[in-house]
Amino acid sequence: MTSKRPLRRRRFRIFRTLGLALLVMIVAGTILAFTPAPSLTATVSPPDRPAGDSQLPWLRTEQRQIVDAMGRRVLLRGFNDDALVSYPNDPPAPLDEKDAVLMERAGFTVVRLGIDWAQLEPVRGQIYQPYLDRVADAVRLFNQHGMYVVLEMHFRLGWSPSNGYSGAPGWAHIDGVPNWNPLPRYTWSPSLSPAAWVANTYFWTSSDWQKDFFFTWKAVASRFRAVSGVAGYDLFNEPLPLPIPPRLFEKYWMWPLYQHAIEAVGSVDGNHLFFVEGILLFTLDTLMVPLHAPNLVYGNHIYEGSLVPPLWNGDPGPVQHTFAVRLKEAAVLNAPLWVGEMGHDLTQSGAMSYVDTLLNDSDDHQLGWAWWQWRESKYWGVRDRAGSYVNMDALHHLARPFLAAAPGGVLAGRGDGVAGRLDLYVDAGHGDFPVLVSWPELTLGTPALSGSCTAGSSWDQAGARLTISLRPGEGCDLHLMRAG
DSSP states (O other): OOOSHHHHHHHHHHHHHHHHHHHHHHHHHHHHHHSOOOOEEOOOOOOOOOOOSOSSOOEEEETTEEEETTOOEEOOEEEEEOTTSOOTTSOOOOOOHHHHHHHHHTTOOEEEEEEOHHHHOSBTTBOOHHHHHHHHHHHHHHHHTTOEEEEEEOOOTTSSGGGTSSSSOTTSSOTTOOOOOSOTTSTTGGGGOHHHHHHHHHHHHOHHHHHHHHHHHHHHHHHHTTOTTEEEEEOOSSOOOTTSOTTHHIIIIIHHHHHHHHHHHHTTOOSSEEEEOOOOSTTOOOOOOOEEOTTEEEOOOOOBTTTBSSOOSSOOHHHHHHHHHHHHHHHHTTOOBEEEEEOOOTTSTTHHHHHHHHHHHHHHTTOEEEESOSEEOTTTOSEETTSOOBOHHHHHHHSOOEEEEEOTTEEEOOOBTTTTEEEEEEOTTOOSSOEEEEOOHHHHOSEEEEOTTEEEEEEETTTTEEEEEEOTTOOEEEEEEEOO
C-alpha cells in the first residue's frame, strides 16, 4: 500500500511556497503603496490667447484661485449636462435653448458638459467631425447665455457603450473576455463585467490605448483652443482603480496619465484650465502625488451623504469633513478645488437641507461647483427629460446669489436663495475692478443694493448679473436683498 505522506508533503510545500509568494507580494505592494512618490511635472506650450468669439474673459489659475483676465477671483457654479454622451440603455435628454435660458436667468455661470471618446473616435485613428460639431454647437449655446463650459471626457463604471455606459470606443476591448453582467437589475452593475474590468486595466497599464486617448483630446483642444468660453478640460471622469489596488493605482498609473495627458493637450493648447479628479471607490480618499502644471484645477466630486455613506441624516459633520479632505488634497497640487459633481435625489426627505449644507460649505470656502445634474429625471434633475417640468423649489435652494467675479479685498458671506440675500465685505484696500454678482432673477427678481462704498451699479436682468463699481480706497459692508 502506497503511503500518502509524500503526496501530503508535496502539497504542503506547494501551499507553503504559494503562501510565501503571496506574503512577499503583499509586503512588496504595501511598501510600494506607502513609499513617497516623486513629484511630476507637465510642460505645456505658452499661452496664446486670442480675442476669441466669446464675450467671456479667459481664465487661468493664480494663488490657488481661478481668476479672469483682470485678476478677479471667479466662481464657476452651475450644472452637469450629459446630453452628448452615450447611454445605450438610458438615453439622456437633449439640449435646447430653454435649458440655457433657465440656467442663465437662475444666475449660473458654468456647464460641465460631458463628451464621449466613443463618439469622438468611433474608428480608431479617425475623429468623427459631425460629433465634434455638436459639441461646438453646445458650447456656443451656453456661451451665448453667459456660461462657461468645462469639457469633460465622461466615463462611467461600465467602461464603454458596449458595456452599457459612456466611455471608450467599441474597438477598445480585449478579445475573448466575456461581457457578462451578473446583476443586471442594478445601474452600477456593468462595472462588474469581466470585459469592462480587463479593458479598464489594460487602458491604465498600457500605453496602447492611451495614445488614442491623447490623440482624441488633442483634436478637441485644437478645435477649442481659441474659445475663451471654454473654461478648460476635465481629462477623465471618476477613475476606477480596481482591480489595481488603490494607492498603487494613483501613484503608478493615474497621476502619470494625467501628466502625459496635460502635456499632450498642452502641446496644442496652453490657453485653458486642466481639471484632474481623484479615484472613485466608495469612501476611500485619493493618494495625492504632487503634479506641477500650469492652470491646474482639482475637480474632485462630493457624494458623501447622498450616494456614499454615511447617508444624510441632518448632521453636517461628515459633509464638512469631506470638504476639508478635498481641500487638503487640492493643496498637495497647489491648485484650487472645484467640485465637479455633487448631487442628491431631490424628491427624498431632507434633500433641501442636504443641498443647503453643501452650498453653505461651498460659500464658506469660496468654492465653485457643478450639480449633478440639470436635465434628467425628476429625481436627480432640475428639469425633466420631457422638458415639461422644472423643479422651482430645488432652484430656490440651488440658485443662491454669489460673487461671480471679484477683485482682491472683496468677500461674500453665505448666499440665501430662499429669502433672497447676500452680504459683501469690502476692504479699503480692494482692487479697482468691478464686482460681478450672480443674482438669480428667475427665482428672486430684481436685487436692491445698499452700502456706502459703491460708485455705481448696473443690473443686467436677462443675464442675471449685477455689476458694482467701488469707490477707491473705501471699505464697507454691502447688502443685497430682493427688491420690494
